[in-house]
Amino acid sequence: MAFSCVVVVGCGSGNTAKVEGVVTLDGKPLPDIRILFQPENKDSENLGVGSFGLTDSEGKFVLLLSDSESEGATVGNHTVILSDKLTEDPEDSDAGFAKVPKSRIPRKYSKSPPTFEVKAGVVNQAEIALTS
Amino acid sequence: MSRRSSGFTLVELLVVIAIIGILVGLLLPAVQAAREAARRMQCSNNLKQSGLAILNYESAYKKFPPGNITDGNCCGTPSHTVWSVAILPFIEQANLNGTYNPNLPIEDPANSFLRQQNMPSYNCPSDPSAGKLLVPASGPHNNLQSRTSSYRGMGGVGWGFNGEYQYRRQWDSSDILRPECPINKKGVLHWTGRVNGQANKYACETFGSISDGSSNTLMVGEYTTITTPRRTTFWAYSYTSFALSTATPESRTLLADYSLCASQGNSNPCKRAFGSLHSGGAIQFVRADGSVNPIFPTIDMTVYASLSTVAGGETFADPL
Numbered sequence: 154m155a156f157s158c159v160v161v162v163g164c165g166s167g168n169t170a171k172v173e174g175v176v177t178l179d180g181k182p183l184p185d186i187r188i189l190f191q192p193e194n195k196d197s198e199n200l201g202v203g204s205f206g207l208t209d210s211e212g213k214f215v216l217l218l219s220d221s222e223s224e225g226a227t228v229g230n231h232t233v234i235l236s237d238k239l240t241e242d243p244e245d246s247d248a249g250f251a252k253v254p255k256s257r258i259p260r261k262y263s264k265s266p267p268t269f270e271v272k273a274g275v276v277n278q279a280e281i282a283l284t285s
Numbered sequence: 286m287s288r289r290s291s292g293f294t295l296v297e298l299l300v301v302i303a304i305i306g307i308l309v310g311l312l313l314p315a316v317q318a319a320r321e322a323a324r325r326m327q328c329s330n331n332l333k334q335s336g337l338a339i340l341n342y343e344s345a346y347k348k349f350p351p352g353n354i355t356d357g358n359c360c361g362t363p364s365h366t367v368w369s370v371a372i373l374p375f376i377e378q379a380n381l382n383g384t385y386n387p388n389l390p391i392e393d394p395a396n397s398f399l400r401q402q403n404m405p406s407y408n409c410p411s412d413p414s415a416g417k418l419l420v421p422a423s424g425p426h427n428n429l430q431s432r433t434s435s436y437r438g439m440g441g442v443g444w445g446f447n448g449e450y451q452y453r454r455q456w457d458s459s460d461i462l463r464p465e466c467p468i469n470k471k472g473v474l475h476w477t478g479r480v481n482g483q484a485n486k487y488a489c490e491t492f493g494s495i496s497d498g499s500s501n502t503l504m505v506g507e508y509t510t511i512t513t514p515r516r517t518t519f520w521a522y523s524y525t526s527f528a529l530s531t532a533t534p535e536s537r538t539l540l541a542d543y544s545l546c547a548s549q550g551n552s553n554p555c556k557r558a559f560g561s562l563h564s565g566g567a568i569q570f571v572r573a574d575g576s577v578n579p580i581f582p583t584i585d586m587t588v589y590a591s592l593s594t595v596a597g598g599e600t601f602a603d604p605l
Contacts, residue, residue: 187550189535194585202536202582205549219537219549220566220582232586234535241551 168201169225170271172216174279175208176235182212183257183283187241189234190216190269192227201227207238216279226271233267233281259285321564324410328435328507328561329569329577331406335436335505336571338375339368339474345375348489352440352474353523356390361425363390367523368438368474368505369407370399376406391523392425400431400521407520409435411562412509414517422515424524434520434528439503439570441472442590443531443557456531457557469597470590473504473573476529492573495595499573503580503592506530506570507561512544516556526557532593533557534586539568 172190176183188206204226206214216226237256262283271277293301342350350371356363366387373382385391385399392400401418408415418430441456455470466475466487473495478486495502508518508530519527532538533554537546541560546552560582561568567579573595580589591597 189537189550191535191586192583193587194583200581200583202540205537219545220540222545236550 172226172277176281178283185238190231193230228273328409332571338372341375351477364523369520407434431519431522437530438474439472440531442470444533502573503570510543516543530557539582
């Protein structure tokens with residue numbers, strides 16, 4: 154059964170597993186939020202690049218690997234970096250000095266980012282429930 | 286005498302051709318790999334030479350060269366010297382250095398000869414976008430071309446997560462008028478910004494200030510991009526990030542692909558990135574002790590941030 158999961162889901166490839174989830178703020182879904190999963194390679198065995206995702210209108214996201222844009226995230230512990238796509242610097246600007254619009258992500262989550270452990274062999278469900 | 290005329294039958298010919306084909310097929314990848322290994326070796330030798338030149342600069346002036354000097358506040362303000370120009374006399378380019386008029390901004394048309402000079406020792410042979418004339422993607426370039434190259438200085442931690450991500454840029458050369466940059470996050474070739482008419486805001490580093498140990502401090506590393514060529518490295522265009530990068534603890538900034546990085550979040554860390562096209566994405570760095578070692582995009586970001594600073598006070602096990 155476990156084997157068939159690995160085969161069907163394709164999560165046996167390398168050291169990655171699928172991750173999908175939803176970002177909510179006070180119970181309401183948050184669209185246009187960028188999610189970065191950055192592995193904490195403290196055990197030096199789960200070496201891997203980070204993953205990224207963007208929430209849709211229902212706050213849902215699927216993570217893609219940073220280097221190949223294929224689905225998944227490195228197995229192991231991650232720091233979850235959330236940022237607001239609507240308030241980031243415009244692509245063609247240099248690092249602006251102008252006052253940045255207020256991000257919808259409460260500041261406390263920047264000071265101590267959430268963590269998430271990606272498990273091998275399953276489709277990981279990352280429910281990121283923020284409170285303001 | 287009905288002997289067959291001597292020669293090869295079709296089958297014999299096909300067999301021979303097939304064997305030759307298999308041999309070539311086996312050989313070509315090995316040859317290509319050997320050629321890339323040689324290019325990478327030359328690439329690391331160039332880094333070594335730059336590292337030795339920086340150390341000779343330190344011997345002569347008792348301090349490391351400035352990462353870059355940009356006047357005033359972001360954006361489009363005049364820029365001055367940069368580490369790769371400051372060490373020219375130490376890589377036998379004193380004549381070229383003599384063409385630089387430091388009283389004018391480096392992007393001034395009067396300094397075009399310097400900016401457009403092709404510097405083979407600043408070009409990595411594995412980097413197809415090095416050694417070209419392009420107009421950089423941003424800054425006060427006045428649509429003048431500059432020469433691309435492959436190596437950028439390490440200015441420290443530019444953005445950081447532990448408590449500061451997104452709200453606090455750190456050692457970034459566009460933040461000149463911000464409150465003090467956190468001293469424990471500075472790199473060995475950090476910017477020494479100055480506000481018009483004043484002395485440099487931050488002093489250049491000395492060996493004494495590298496309390497993390499010179500073998501644990503990244504000094505110069507590779508950056509190229511396979512997309513958005515005008516965002517690659519320009520060795521003598523010192524405006525913000527074109528010859529000086531900073532570490533952002535996100536692995537998307539180590540991919541040698543500007544557009545891929547920028548599609549995943551804020552684009553400014555992507556402009557201050559490192560990356561190479563070597564196999565495995567190995568990014569070679571010369572450290573402050575003159576040794577050349579690679580790091581990989583899979584590096585632990587805590588280790589990467591520690592390696593990029595001179596005095597963070599971190600202790601960690603170097604993966605090498």
